[in-house]
Amino acid sequence: MSPGEPKKKGLFSRWLRPGADAPDGPSPDPSSPDLTPPTTPALESVELPPASDHDTAPPPADSETAETETETAEPETVAPPPAPTEPEPPARVGWFARLKQGMAKTSSRLTEGITGLVTKRKLDSETLEELEEVLLAADLGIETSSRITAALAKGRFEKMVTSAEIRETLAEEVARVLEPVARPLVIDASRKPHVVLVLGVNGSGKTTTIGKLAAKLSREGHRVMLAAGDTFRAAAIDQLKVWGERTGAPVIARDVGADASGLAFDALKEAREANTDVLLIDTAGRLQNKEGLMAELEKVVRVLRKIDETAPHDVLLVLDATTGQNAMQQVEVFGKRAGVTGLVMTKLDGTARGGILVAIAAKHGLPVHAIGVGEGVEDLQSFSAKDYARAIAEL
Numbered sequence: 001m002s003p004g005e006p007k008k009k010g011l012f013s014r015w016l017r018p019g020a021d022a023p024d025g026p027s028p029d030p031s032s033p034d035l036t037p038p039t040t041p042a043l044e045s046v047e048l049p050p051a052s053d054h055d056t057a058p059p060p061a062d063s064e065t066a067e068t069e070t071e072t073a074e075p076e077t078v079a080p081p082p083a084p085t086e087p088e089p090p091a092r093v094g095w096f097a098r099l100k101q102g103m104a105k106t107s108s109r110l111t112e113g114i115t116g117l118v119t120k121r122k123l124d125s126e127t128l129e130e131l132e133e134v135l136l137a138a139d140l141g142i143e144t145s146s147r148i149t150a151a152l153a154k155g156r157f158e159k160m161v162t163s164a165e166i167r168e169t170l171a172e173e174v175a176r177v178l179e180p181v182a183r184p185l186v187i188d189a190s191r192k193p194h195v196v197l198v199l200g201v202n203g204s205g206k207t208t209t210i211g212k213l214a215a216k217l218s219r220e221g222h223r224v225m226l227a228a229g230d231t232f233r234a235a236a237i238d239q240l241k242v243w244g245e246r247t248g249a250p251v252i253a254r255d256v257g258a259d260a261s262g263l264a265f266d267a268l269k270e271a272r273e274a275n276t277d278v279l280l281i282d283t284a285g286r287l288q289n290k291e292g293l294m295a296e297l298e299k300v301v302r303v304l305r306k307i308d309e310t311a312p313h314d315v316l317l318v319l320d321a322t323t324g325q326n327a328m329q330q331v332e333v334f335g336k337r338a339g340v341t342g343l344v345m346t347k348l349d350g351t352a353r354g355g356i357l358v359a360i361a362a363k364h365g366l367p368v369h370a371i372g373v374g375e376g377v378e379d380l381q382s383f384s385a386k387d388y389a390r391a392i393a394e395l
Helices: 011-016 060-077 095-102 104-118 125-137 142-156 163-181 206-219 234-247 260-273 291-307 326-338 356-364 385-392
Strands: 194-199 224-227 278-281 314-320 342-346 368-372 380-382
Touching (some): 095 104, 125 142, 142 356, 194 206, 194 291, 206 278, 206 314, 206 368, 260 278, 260 291, 314 326, 326 356, 342 356
Parallel strands (some): 224 278, 314 342
């Protein structure tokens, strides 16, 4: 084939195309009407294969059927994109898991210190002294730290000891200190209302704690009233009103700067008239070394007793765990001036000093009603000595 010559088409493709040239024959004269395509003997014996969709165009009727079938099948072959699915809600985390997460800073500090001490070492006098220093640095207090080291030395002295064994002993001794003080807040149904006065320094979380307590008590079926006794801060009054809306509890409030003792007096009168089960009274944050503010707190207590000589029935001190040893001093001063009856510790999720609660329990023996490890309502729960001990020892 010369370079300029067009490539010849195959035999079947030429035959199957209408008007195609016949093979090996002269070109027909288009002007001759009676001209028929020449035939050759060789091609007469060739039997054409049956027509296929690829070789010939289907007849018109079949074409319409095919188009109809295609149109009918189209929704099946081109399916619409699936509708977006809602993401599954995160699995609900139990209280102990939240407590353990919140106590992670405290427990990891202790665990790291313990692990560094006992690696490839016997439990000798030097190791025990260093261990006691680690425990003291975690604010566990001298008494508890000494108990833990003494318990470890008994039966293990001059022997190899693992980090896990030390943490087990730590949990046992911490639980032994905390079990006597782990007592829930009990509402006395014979008192209408049961008055709870809530104290604490600035930023300890008093108002938020009151709101969470109100939510918990309301869920338990108690009729709750709130008193916005922090009359120094408009934000505290507004915050308590929000909690009142959330929990369905009425809020007794006055203008900023109003007399706190007078508000407490009015709140108790209204609570009695409404046959309320629980009256939660907020107070202004005050440092324990401010004499004027502490005297005002004493006045609130005196005024309440003019209506009910047994009130307040509980005086809760809210402690910020991040303050460490300063919390110990708060317990001492507020206890003397306002007769603290129980403790609530907050912000355990933001500190490595959660051991201070153990030291306070060992020294003062005050009931610990609840602890908080976060901002959510469910992050304030009744105190469990065993759970706290396991969390602090990272078990």
